[in-house]
Amino acid sequence: MRYAIIADIHSNLAAFTAVLADIEQRGGVEEVWCLGDVVGYGPDPHECIALLSQTNHVCLAGNHDWAAIGKLDTSYFNPEAAAACHWTAQQLSPEDVDYLENLPLSIHKGDFTLVHGSPREPIWEYLLSTSEAKENFAYFQTQFCLVGHSHVPLVFSYSETGACSCNQFLPDTELTLGKSRLIINPGGVGQPRDGNPRASYAIYDSETRIIRLYRIPYDIGATQARMVEHGLPMRLVARLSHGL
Ligand code: ZN
Numbered sequence: 001m002r003y004a005i006i007a008d009i010h011s012n013l014a015a016f017t018a019v020l021a022d023i024e025q026r027g028g029v030e031e032v033w034c035l036g037d038v039v040g041y042g043p044d045p046h047e048c049i050a051l052l053s054q055t056n057h058v059c060l061a062g063n064h065d066w067a068a069i070g071k072l073d074t075s076y077f078n079p080e081a082a083a084a085c086h087w088t089a090q091q092l093s094p095e096d097v098d099y100l101e102n103l104p105l106s107i108h109k110g111d112f113t114l115v116h117g118s119p120r121e122p123i124w125e126y127l128l129s130t131s132e133a134k135e136n137f138a139y140f141q142t143q144f145c146l147v148g149h150s151h152v153p154l155v156f157s158y159s160e161t162g163a164c165s166c167n168q169f170l171p172d173t174e175l176t177l178g179k180s181r182l183i184i185n186p187g188g189v190g191q192p193r194d195g196n197p198r199a200s201y202a203i204y205d206s207e208t209r210i211i212r213l214y215r216i217p218y219d220i221g222a223t224q225a226r227m228v229e230h231g232l233p234m235r236l237v238a239r240l241s242h243g244l
Contacts, residue, residue, distance in 0.1 A: 002027070003109075005186045005202040005211070007035035007116075007148025009052070010064065011042030011088065012190030012240075013226075015199040016051060018218035019189050022201075029203060032057035033109065035148035035186070036116035039100070040064025041081065041236050042190055043226035045088045049096045061103035062116040062149065063123050068092065069100045072123070080233035087232060110206070111177075113140040117149040119183075126150045133183055134164035144182050151188030153200050153213055158182070171196070171215040176208075186213065197243035 004023050009016045023029055032055045039045035045068065052059065066072040067085045069092070074082040092100070105122040107114040118125035118132070119139035127133050127147055133156035136145075153169035158181040169175065169187070187200025194200075198215035205211075220240050227237045 001030045001206045003204045003206070004029045004032045005035070005146055005184075005204055006032060006189050007186055007201075008037040008062070008151050008188035008190055009034070009039075009042075009048050010037055010188070010190035011039050011045040011048050012199075012223050013042075013044035013047045013051070014220070014223045015190045015216075015218045016048055018216050019199050019201050020051070020055070022214060022216050023203070026203065030056070033107075033112075033114055033146065034059040035114060035146060036060040036062025036103065037064045037148060038062070039068050039088050039092075041084050041232075042223060043230050043232060045091050046093060046096055048190075049092075049099055053099065058107050058109070058114070059103055060107060060114055060116050061100070061105055061123065064088075065100045065103055066123065069097050071101070080235050083233050084236060087230065108142065111143045113142045113145045115140075115145065115147055118147060119145055127156065127183060127185065128152065128154070130156065130164050130166045133166065134158065136183065137164070137181055144177065144184065147183060147185050148188065150185060151191055151193035151200075152185060153187030153194060153202075154185045156183040168194075169202070169213045171198075171213060173213055175211045175213075177211070184211065187215075191240065192243040195243050197241060 186202040
């Protein structure tokens with residue numbers, strides 16, 4: 001079976017559409033595993049929820065998903081993120097609100113635990129350092145954990161000897177699952193932050209036990225034009241060009 005691992009769509013319909021087309025072009029998947037933050041920042045929250053709902057998928061709650069429905073206080077957000085969040089809230093249909101309201105904090109799929117931020121703090125914690133990751137290996141029972149939230153494709157590895165390491169998950173590289181416990185971030189679909197503006201996602205093949213990362217070009221200008229049209233903050237518009 002093959003599974004798509006996607007995170008942080010962030011209302012970027014052009015990026016999400018390009019990723020779904022790429023998945024189809026590679027032969028499709030059994031199920032899409034979405035690690036949260038379907039909305040926030042971008043110009044098409046309703047459309048992204050609708051498109052995700054058309055796929056066979058599971059999805060987690062992210063901080064932006066909760067903030068958009070008032071489940072989180074936006075005073076924790078930077079001013080641009082908060083402004084985009086208030087705009088997002090006005091775009092959601094009652095069905096969209098129901099959908100976001102019912103997203104779980106974690107999901108188990110075979111050897112994998114799925115969360116948005118970290119297993120210790122599923123909504124808020126960013127896993128970017130080896131020391132934070134090392135502590136988090138104590139907070140999930142499965143061999144592997146999938147996280148989003150930082151929008152940076154990374155693999156944290158915890159060896160049998162207790163050593164923890166961190167590696168970038170580079171485009172078109174394969175990760176073969178072995179004995180080590182891993183925390184894996186597939187990067188962000190809708191707002192990459194590793195200096196590469198292409199949409200990021202991964203496909204897991206349960207037969208070969210391989211996860212492969214893909215970076216997909218999409219029409220960044222189309223998303224930016226929609227953001228300008230809706231008066232979303234210019235810093236959020238500009239960062240899509242740089243992947244930062
Ligand atoms: Zn996010």
